[in-house]
Amino acid sequence: MARPKSIEELFDREEIYDILVNYARGADRGDAELIAAAYHDDAIEDHGGTFHGPASEYVAMIRKILPTAPRMSHIVTNINIELDGDKAYTECYFLTFSRRDQVENPYDSLTMARVIDRFERRNGAWKIAHRRLAWDWNHEMPLLESWGRGGIAPDPSKLTRGAKKPDDILYGDWLRGSGPVV
Numbered sequence: 001m002a003r004p005k006s007i008e009e010l011f012d013r014e015e016i017y018d019i020l021v022n023y024a025r026g027a028d029r030g031d032a033e034l035i036a037a038a039y040h041d042d043a044i045e046d047h048g049g050t051f052h053g054p055a056s057e058y059v060a061m062i063r064k065i066l067p068t069a070p071r072m073s074h075i076v077t078n079i080n081i082e083l084d085g086d087k088a089y090t091e092c093y094f095l096t097f098s099r100r101d102q103v104e105n106p107y108d109s110l111t112m113a114r115v116i117d118r119f120e121r122r123n124g125a126w127k128i129a130h131r132r133l134a135w136d137w138n139h140e141m142p143l144l145e146s147w148g149r150g151g152i153a154p155d156p157s158k159l160t161r162g163a164k165k166p167d168d169i170l171y172g173d174w175l176r177g178s179g180p181v182v
Helices: 007-029 032-036 055-068
Strands: 039-046 052-054 072-084 087-100 107-122 125-142
Touching: 007 032, 007 055, 007 072, 007 087, 007 107, 007 125, 032 055, 039 055, 052 055
Parallel strands: 039 125
Antiparallel strands: 039 052, 072 087, 087 107, 107 125
16 A cells, blocks of 8 residues: 555545445344445445345345344455545455354354455445455364363353344443443
């Protein structure tokens, strides 16, 4: 990355970064509103052979899937942002862990994908205008959760676990200070 030419360029980069990580948060927490907020109304989503069409239709589809989707963690990394006026071109990697424990032979899945986005700033807001995803690799393994063979949690049933919206700890009143801390 070349040195930013202005403070405004730093703000633009940060706004785009926030959109990318909030998209991942939306996928993990089953919060389709966060995913929908990433796209312009007329955006295109090309999800690497699993979906191609208007992003609004993609969001409508995942609104039905996410609430009951398996536990997932999307790690966003290697974010490259190229600014060009009111357009930006990005490439970032998504390393996704998915726990598939509601099937006959439970397994964990690791997947690496890259998204290439064309962002556009419209009415002062950066959003995705066109997204393309490329799947790089996938690895599956039998589910084996021992929490460090008991070293992290001797009784895993007592662990606070991540969940979908609204049940995840992210969505409680406690966070903003308006509710009791338990």
